[in-house]
Amino acid sequence: MVDRLSELFGALADPTRRAILARLAEGEATVNQLAEPFPISLQAISKHLKVLERAGLITRGKEAQWRPCRLDAGPLREVADWIADYQRFWEQRYDRLGDYLHQLQRDETKPEE
């Protein structure tokens, strides 16, 4: 996993990590809070967080013995940019792209896994 985009796609290629991002979209959370919904060990979550951190998708603070995580969606823009190059291949008319995304935006769906 040498390049930026591969690191990003790789970080997103795991349902647990995407679920963590979805949780963080609702606000900051500690490692224990993030781990709570999952049937795996805290240490495994810790590893997932390290992957997300390396990809720049989260940032971690330090508050007493807690390590609060925050979502950083910035890098997702790089992914969106890459995908945008292919939109004309799934949209019948190139200029319908805007409409499509405007509609998505109107739906105002909350991020979730």
Place this chain on the structure above:
Amino acid sequence: MVDRLSELFGALADPTRRAILARLAEGEATVNQLAEPFPISLQAISKHLKVLERAGLITRGKEAQWRPCRLDAGPLREVADWIADYQRFWEQRYDRLGDYLHQLQRDETKPEE
């Protein structure tokens, strides 16, 4: 890699595979044509193609002894949908989303790795 989205992200998490998609965005190609730019064996390319096919990102035909590959960007829409849920986190104003993507569209950049 059990779920659809993980399969898609996983397929995209490799520079060789993304380069193959970029090449196919220019039109159909045989396995040998796809393999030509890369310093790796034909068999390795064959494996990458199988991954892309399982993810539904390419389809393969059969013409005499050639196995022409075609891009199928459809599944990328699922990825775009997932990402769209996070756009408000990197866009200052939610309703600027359309503008941003309209601009991308105006740039009309060709897909490339």
Place this chain on the structure above:
DNA sequence: GGGTTGATTAACCGAATGGTTGAGAAGGGC
């Protein structure tokens, strides 16, 4: 049929992944 070209399959290899358990660091609360 025999040879060549295009592509896949199979077996193998080293490194990375996703998980585990166990130990330990760091920071309150008392």
Place this chain on the structure above:
DNA sequence: GCCCTTCTCAACCATTCGGTTAATCAACCC
């Protein structure tokens, strides 16, 4: 100081991944 909580680090394990080489299949050409 002592204990408890939170979290990370280290070692290990099984599986997957990305690559290799060798063998094989399938279709064409002569």
